[in-house]
Amino acid sequence: MRIFSVAAALAAALAVPSIASAATYDAVVDFSLTNNLASNTWSYWYNASTDVGDYESGLALNTVLLNGGCQSGTSCWYDPSTLNLILQNVTGSDVTYPDSLARNDQLAFYTRAGLELVRFTAPAASAYTISGFFEGGSTSPDQTTEAIAVNGGLILENVANVPFGAVDPFSFTEDLAAGETVDFFVAGISPGEGNTLATGFDATISSVPEPPTWAMLVVGFVGLGFAGFRSRPAAAHR
Secondary structure (H helix, E strand, C coil), rough: CCHHHHHHHHHHHHHHHHHHHCEEEEEEECCCCCCCCCCCCCEEEECCCCCCCHCCCCCCCCCCCEECCCCCCEEECCCCCCCCCEEEEECCEEEEEEEECCCCCEEEEHHHHHHHEEEECCCCEEEEEEEEEEEEECCCCCEEEEEEECCEEEEEEEEECCCCCCEEEEEEEEECCCCCCEEEEEEEECCCCCCCCCCCEEEEEEEEEHHHHHHHHHHHHHHHHHHHHHCHHHHHCC
């Protein structure tokens, strides 16, 4: 029985790296207040074009950070040429802007020309579970496209006048290599004025640990131990 006790202990020890390898990334909590680089796990982009089918052509990083200075203590990355911005509200209460509401514990797309994009770049190869929502943030909404793309390929494209407060949830799993991307964006289809294309957003992305590799090792050790136990000479059992 000692063989099986050792195998059980080994299984417990080997399980630890699998559990430790799991990680969770949240678009709101992890919002960058230091720099906006393409290599970041989360980054913030814009495009003056509304061509969702070719959205990657012409993408550029938002260059200006207002840390706590967007209004009422909110923070944002924005592009001075289009005034497009991605806003983080963690002030503890909703913030009212003209024609829109930036809810607490959300990001908000303020798309005024073209599109605004939040990009997740996988830090390591894994299966990732991805869930979250878009929410209508304008009290006088114009038509937008809410979209999600994996490595540049669209997997969701919802064209609508999103009613104020209406929530469009999403949930899916993707196998990503290190450096591959998931893009979440809002494009203005009808000409927005001011904040009429505002859209709330959050996403939580969790890497999925891969226990089968460890489990196979444990099964192998147990099998070897059991084979050794069965092959002992009869004299050993007296």
